[in-house]
Amino acid sequence: MTCVWVILAGYLIGSLSAAIPISRWWSGRDIRTLGDANAGTANVARHLGIKPAALVAIVDIAKGGIAILVARALSAPEACMVLAGMAAMLGHRFPLYFRFRGGRGLATTLGALLALVPRQMLMALPLYGMIYLGSGGSGILATLLAFPVLMLLIYWDGYDAWIVAAPLILAFTTAVCSLPEVLARWQKTRDARRLLFDLLHPRVTAVPKVTTVVITDSVASLPPELCQREGIHLLPMALILPQGVVQDGMGIDTREYYQRLRSDGLLPKTSAPAPGEYLQAIRRLVAPDQVALILTPPAELTQCFFSANLAAQMAAEEGLQARVVDTRLAGPAQGLLALAVARLAAGGASAEQIIEALPALIPRIGIVGVLDTLSFIAHSGRVNAINSLLGSALRLHPVLSLHQGHIRLEGVERTRRKAVERMVEWLQKHLGGKITALICFHADAPEEGQALYQRLVELLQPREHYLTELTPVIGAHAGPGVLGAAWWLSDE
Template identity: 85%
Template sequence: MTCVWVVLTGYLIGSLSGAILVSRWWSGRDIRTLGDANAGTANVARHLGIKPAAFVAIVDIAKGSLAILVARASLAPEVCTVFAGVAAVLGHRFPLYFRFRGGRGLATTLGVLLALTPRQTLMALPLYGMIYLGSGGSGILATLLGFPVLMLLIYWDGYDPWIIAAPMILALTTAVCSLPEILARWRQTRNARRLLYELLHPRITPLPKPTTVVLTDSVASLPPDLCQREGIHILPLALILPQGVARDGLDVDTRDYYQRLRSDGLLPKTSAPAPGEFLQAIRQAVGSDQTALILTPPAELTQCFFSASLAAQMAAEEGLQARVVDTRLAGPAQGLLALAAARMAASGASAEQIIDTLPALIPRIGIIGVLDTLNFIAHSGRVNVITPLLESALRLYPVLSLYQGHIRLESVERTRRRAIERMVDWMQKHLSGKIVALICFHADALEEGETLYQRLVELLQPHEHYFTELTPVIGAHAGPGVLGAAWWQEDE
């Protein structure tokens, strides 16, 4: 019974996720909605800063050590003590208090080892750290090379066989826990070399430069860290405001902008990038042996396709290659197509091969959303399906989807809550296949957006998921308060 008790206690202690608790306290956000969605120190450092990351590291190391101290205070056998540490790592990876979505467990593993064999772990730690930093952050390489040294040090000091084997047992635990994530990434890339590179991060063997570079515009509303990681280049549209022209997503205070849309009667205009801006983006993005693949929203909605096409002709005169595709998508759905194209490019596909694939891919990507007001979309004049609604004296909440370049009215509700429910019901009914990626979005509706995001992730179980705010250009046409989601379905 003592063994069962200490293992269960270790799991409950491990379930106290430092990353989730600190991120909520520090910023009011769940770290699992940011970056790679990992509830760990590195993700907190990238998105919230070094100080909160330091708190997370302390908490996660401490709980691993605490699980061991509790086991030893209970006079548990060494085998039970080791598995109390394993349980703490499992609790970190699958936390009971946070719907079993946690982090990878490196810091908790370190805490367990520090409590089991403090002197030997501190001796091996510099080697582990040098390998980790020298490999560009590869916990796998550091474990493969550092843990055998640690086990040898423990063996020389005559510890119990279970304590000697503890580093290997903990490493196997984290490896098995990581298998679902690795399999999901394999389904995304289908490229063994890319997957191996992402897992190991060796600086001495960089990936070859892709022959295709993907460009799209700011309408895609992709999270910046995702664009940076996947190599997607974003060209901002122009937002025409009373004080002058601003670049979408770069020169605008989003909070102030949406507040003005709500209270000041501001009705801004927007403009697609000029051909010269597309040409400059092509020059900066591609080399002589590369092709720029430019993905634009539907030509019926913006001038991006025509500007980009003219820029491609101008680039050809300079010896640069560019291809332009009207995606028939907009917003984060357009962003998901850019994501798919960027991953094909990273795996070595040429621009022509990617373009040949797009007709089969585009129908598997879609977007749906709820508008909070009809004023802005009526002012834009781009959506004819809502024209009959404008004559109503009632406040109505339309549910709109975009398919093959055409905006469709899926439902009209009298209350916002009912419209959101109808949208969720629509997604459950129509998205029968597995979801490769889901992007939940909002426009100045953060709390509602986060609630919807968590709900859709639980309902649809996408392989990967992101949360983003629509850029001000989309807000100019759809208005504040928009809620919705874009998806990319697997090929059945």
């Protein structure tokens, strides 16, 4: 029974990931979105720098060592100590507390071996370190060459067979856990020599300085965790209700709000952020050597563009830099452009370089949706494309798209089911090529939104995919029951 407890303890200790919280604290981003998406010391070093990587390494090595020390303190057999170290490595690889997405476990493996056979490990570590540094950070090559030497040192000192085999057991477990990642890379390259070279000699790149701060508004309807992970700052629009003005998505019960739209005939108004709100955001987020890039919906649809421009002028008087871009997009499509821009910024692109890239990027992003009612969009007066439908006595369900600032009527059906089918057919017809990211969205229709999301992910096979609910401000114009999708096409 002691063996079971030490293995469980090892796994729970290993699940205490250091890379994820440290990367969020250090840069505001999840390390699993950078580089090779590995929540480990090497990836942190390559993309965030040596200092946070050193903190991660200390914790990761300590986890493996603590697992062994706990087993030893409980007088567990040597085999159980080795299994406890393996469990710590598995916990690091599949952390219970972080949705089972962790790192490869090499640092945790080294920590376990350091606690298990400290003298022999200290003798082998210089060799491991020289190979690791000489190969540009290849833990695989260092393990392949240094661990056999470590096993010989352990064997010569007369240790039990389990202890002698410990480096092999831990290395083999790490390799098996890495197979899905290796297979995924093989699917991309189909080049055995290139794959082997990449594994044995990783490319180390300098950490680019982020000089562009991405700001957009709540109309983007991006999931909060995605904004936090990618460094996208959302400025809330205002929702004008009978009881007063509230910020979009804040201080309001979304379910109750949509219920009132359906049953009480509520027709709320909306307002763009004031210039002062944009200015406050620029002051809060932008350093003197940075530039705020503010992304707005089309100027024909909101006052965001004009408010942001005025704020940029006021910021310039204070020595702060801001550029404003009319994205010609709205809703989650605007959010996908913000995502693309944030990733360019994270890669070191300047605001000017990003703006130069937009004419090629914006046409690859679009949005389409089905309305459940015409009353809200008719009340907003913002969409001329549906004017021909407003006099009909029938309850119609239009399929609308927004592409490069133009709202188009792509079709109309008498039933919601047929309208959704028409939208899906339209997506299959018009979205040729690979899809970098897809966002499915709904307004107070979670079950239908989930069904559409699962269907489109299966049909379109996007690299990234998200499901989100439109904010109350968009609901004020499009009405409850909206279903749709936004896409970002690859340039490949």
